[in-house]
Amino acid sequence: MASIHKTPSGKWQVRYRDGSGKIRAKTFKYKYKKAGTDEWAEKFKNEVEQSLTDGSYIAAERGAVDVPAWVQQHLDSRVDIGVTTKNRTQGIINTHIEPKWSTVRLSEVEHGDIAAWVKDLLETQSVRSVKKIVGVLSAAFEAAVRDRRVHNNPCKGIKYPKVTPQRRIYLSAEQVEQLAAATLDDRQKLIVYTLAYSGLRWGELAGLRVQDFDPLRRRLNVEQTIVDDNGKMLVKPPKTHEIRSVPVPKFLVEMIAAHIVGMDPDDLIFTSVRGEPLRNRNERGRWFDQAAKGIGIPDLTPHKLRNTAASMAISAGASVLSVQRMLGHESATVTLDVYAELFEDDLDEVAERLDSVRADVRVREMFVTPIREGESN
Missing domain, CATH: 1.10.443.10 (Intergrase catalytic core)
Incomplete structure (x- = not known):
């Protein structure tokens, strides 16, 4: 399915046909594993053959779109959200996603990149706000996974500091x-x-x-x-x-x-x-x-x-x-x-009712004389 050839320059090129039959090639400095690098021809050959076999292969250009462009495209395509939510999301894109990811492609974003971004955001934003910001990017990556542009969503599994829930205001x-x-x-x-x-x-x-x-x-x-x-x-x-x-x-x-x-x-x-x-x-x-x-x-x-x-x-x-x-x-x-929290009093009422149910049974038992064996009414 894939083959390795040595080029005139002394490098190693992996050639293969993708799922559509198009011939593709990628060149590496080393054929086998070498210290100091995570990329070599034999490794890529095995990976691409496996992905073509199990159907998980994604062409490189599918994930080459810039992150902000894809997030914007995803927002523009949504018909399930209202005007207020769309405006709020647009603000997040303009303020936080565009400046950070303007020169980064979808396929280049790793989980560690998102974790580092979250750490930076937390210096000026509340945990709740950061979750909303990352949520916009995460929703776009989920769409990218469905669209076969990336293999996974790098926003998944991000950890946030624990926060005390906001106190709700209840007026009397x-x-x-x-x-x-x-x-x-x-x-x-x-x-x-x-x-x-x-x-x-x-x-x-x-x-x-x-x-x-x-x-x-x-x-x-x-x-x-x-x-x-x-x-x-x-x-x-x-x-x-x-x-x-x-x-x-x-x-x-x-x-x-x-x-x-x-x-x-x-x-x-x-x-x-x-x-x-x-x-x-x-x-x-x-x-x-x-x-x-x-x-x-x-x-x-x-x-x-x-x-x-x-x-x-x-x-x-x-x-x-x-x-x-x-x-x-x-x-x-x-x-x-x-x-x-407002229904907690209901639990107390349930307990009191259960007490009443048992008390009623005990009272009835006091007025019912059991019939011994051999006796008649």
Whole structure:
């Protein structure tokens, strides 16, 4: 399948036909193993014959594309991610991947190169941020493996320092009232109440239309989301592409009903003071961040009010499935992974119920006299 020939210059050339029948050649200084080098003709001959036999052969030019070019191509081809994720990924490519790997080919990247890069990144980035950065490169390498450009993903198996999980912020009902009171007008108060008691994402809140509000059933129907694509507001499907119905407490139904008086069905329920779609950055800068600081919780963000909604729902007796549907999680498993700590009280209740079950059995046994052998009723 492959042969070794000595060239006029005294070097050794391995010639072979690849899987498509094309004749290829690679030249080496040594025919056999020599101290100080990992490349010699006999070794390459054996490796290429083995790869052609087992079907793992990859032509050198397949992995010759520069890393940033392939990562960009992979991102541009993805249709499974939303605008926000795509913009965030593009930022990672521009800021971290392009400067580091601009002159490096896919086939040249080794696991040790990634490990050294991670070490450098950790000097200026948090562990969480570094994982996201490397995750972008890793996803592109996985695509390269599937596309038969490289044999494996060098990002696999990278070790990271252990970090203390971030503390989630759960507001009490009293703190929600304080936050609402710290706002500047009724529009802002309604935004706070809706986020805290419905668990909507910001884009879902921004996308709510009058027709999505069902006061009789006390529901908000999430059918679209509005996202900020580098300054351009786009209407998109919900994050999981599934329309869902979110329960709304009576007091909030009354507030929303009063707010939409005179509006048309297609009108957005929540807009800026100028009547434009809500922009998270603008609303935070104008009033939300100041209100959060005013109640002594400067780290609070609109998105983190989802935690409060989940906490209050669970405290009110909502099941995992109900919370999952309310928040729009992909599965109940995701809900448990995120909010397992909130269900710990349920375990205490389970133990108490099990105690009650056994106690009931013991009580029944006290009033039942066993019939001895030979006796009759």
